[in-house]
Amino acid sequence: MVNSLTTQQTATQNLNLPSDQNASGRTLGSEEIALLAEAIHSGTLTSTKGTFVKALEKQFAELLGVKYAYACSSGSAAVHTAIAAIDPEPGDEIITTSITDMGALTPILYQGAIPRFADVDPMTWNVTAQTIAECLSDRTKAIIVTHLFGNPCNMTEIMELANSRGIPVIEDSAQAFLAKHDSQYTGTIGKVGCFSLQQGKHITTGEGGLVTTNDEALARRLFLYINKAFGYGDPKPDHYFIALNYRMCELQGAVALAQLSKLKGIVERRQIAAAKLTQKLQGLPGITTPHIDPRNVHVYWKYCLQVDSSVITNGAVGLAKKLKEEKGIFSAPRYIQKPAFQCEIFEKQRTFGNSRFPFTLAQNEALDYTPALFPGTFEGLEKVLVLPWNEAYTDEHIDYIADAIHGCAAQLCC
Numbered sequence: 001m002v003n004s005l006t007t008q009q010t011a012t013q014n015l016n017l018p019s020d021q022n023a024s025g026r027t028l029g030s031e032e033i034a035l036l037a038e039a040i041h042s043g044t045l046t047s048t049k050g051t052f053v054k055a056l057e058k059q060f061a062e063l064l065g066v067k068y069a070y071a072c073s074s075g076s077a078a079v080h081t082a083i084a085a086i087d088p089e090p091g092d093e094i095i096t097t098s099i100t101d102m103g104a105l106t107p108i109l110y111q112g113a114i115p116r117f118a119d120v121d122p123m124t125w126n127v128t129a130q131t132i133a134e135c136l137s138d139r140t141k142a143i144i145v146t147h148l149f150g151n152p153c154n155m156t157e158i159m160e161l162a163n164s165r166g167i168p169v170i171e172d173s174a175q176a177f178l179a180k181h182d183s184q185y186t187g188t189i190g191k192v193g194c195f196s197l198q199q200g201k202h203i204t205t206g207e208g209g210l211v212t213t214n215d216e217a218l219a220r221r222l223f224l225y226i227n228k229a230f231g232y233g234d235p236k237p238d239h240y241f242i243a244l245n246y247r248m249c250e251l252q253g254a255v256a257l258a259q260l261s262k263l264k265g266i267v268e269r270r271q272i273a274a275a276k277l278t279q280k281l282q283g284l285p286g287i288t289t290p291h292i293d294p295r296n297v298h299v300y301w302k303y304c305l306q307v308d309s310s311v312i313t314n315g316a317v318g319l320a321k322k323l324k325e326e327k328g329i330f331s332a333p334r335y336i337q338k339p340a341f342q343c344e345i346f347e348k349q350r351t352f353g354n355s356r357f358p359f360t361l362a363q364n365e366a367l368d369y370t371p372a373l374f375p376g377t378f379e380g381l382e383k384v385l386v387l388p389w390n391e392a393y394t395d396e397h398i399d400y401i402a403d404a405i406h407g408c409a410a411q412l413c414c
């Protein structure tokens, strides 16, 4: 018995899962090559003169049903552009989340504003109207919400709160292409939407970003900020204010245009695969599948489990270790490891020279990172197990992942 089991185990090969870091899990192919060749043959690689980035902006706006979309060089640039367009005074506060990509946080400091970290709901890892309300002050200039892992924030309640105070909402949709809350696409509900085309996002140009808005005046500022605030096409163009060159080039525009035509299919395949895994994990002790508000459409940038350490020995960390050792599945317990406010940039206020600017302008409440103020953040990070997710997953991959989780969880079950 023991012998045959050992033989069987060694005979079982680990399955290689498609990865978003290479061709196995990316949709880059002949369509991208054809448009890229066209861009190169045109000899025009800057978007100020070319056609590809303009076509991308038009098609992205049409797809989302939004009036304006502008391409830029990254998701971080998109968030920076959104903040710069809203134009905070130095020392103004921008409410954000304690669990997000650093690229969504540093732009706040670059614009001289103070990030005010809101706690998250440990079930969804997203900020809520309630956690945002706790951070409001007379200095609040904007709210940035991140639709983490592709699952939208509860935008109805958040917009009610923001509108009652006249505060603009920036939606960081970098992980949430075509996600919906109450039938509306994320990135079109607030004042500005931000998207990323980085290697690991739903669609990619290696690096790249997009901003969206329905507000004409804001659209003008978004466009200008991406273009060194130079008024292209104006009767007397000038550089109107401080801004960078955050343009996307035509090479990226060509690839992005081909990628965009595949987006709906990518999202659908990720959703179908996710539904299958959710079904296979139902009722597994100590494991909770994604919590999705009935008004939400989740687009599964990642598939996240909550692992209960009172049932599974060592919780998410223990399960991740087993999945890697026994099945070759690389998952990420704790996602970003620690809340963003515990990173050196915030804890040690490392900004411009030794100035600590703009933290020097902050009121004390905004810099209070006491863990007791962030119970949802710590609980959420302790429980989360981020499974890599991909549109190329087949039934065989899903079965493999589900069986691995069942097997490893059973071994760790107290």
Ligand SMILES: *Cc1c(COP(=O)(O)O)cnc(C)c1O
Pocket (backbone or CB within 6 Å): 074, 075, 076, 077, 079, 100, 101, 103, 104, 146, 172, 174, 175, 196, 197, 198, 207, 208, 209
């Ligand atoms: C990826 C990401 C960003 C930053 O995008 P880059 O293109 O990497 O600069 C910002 N916010 C979130 C939520 C992200 O996932």
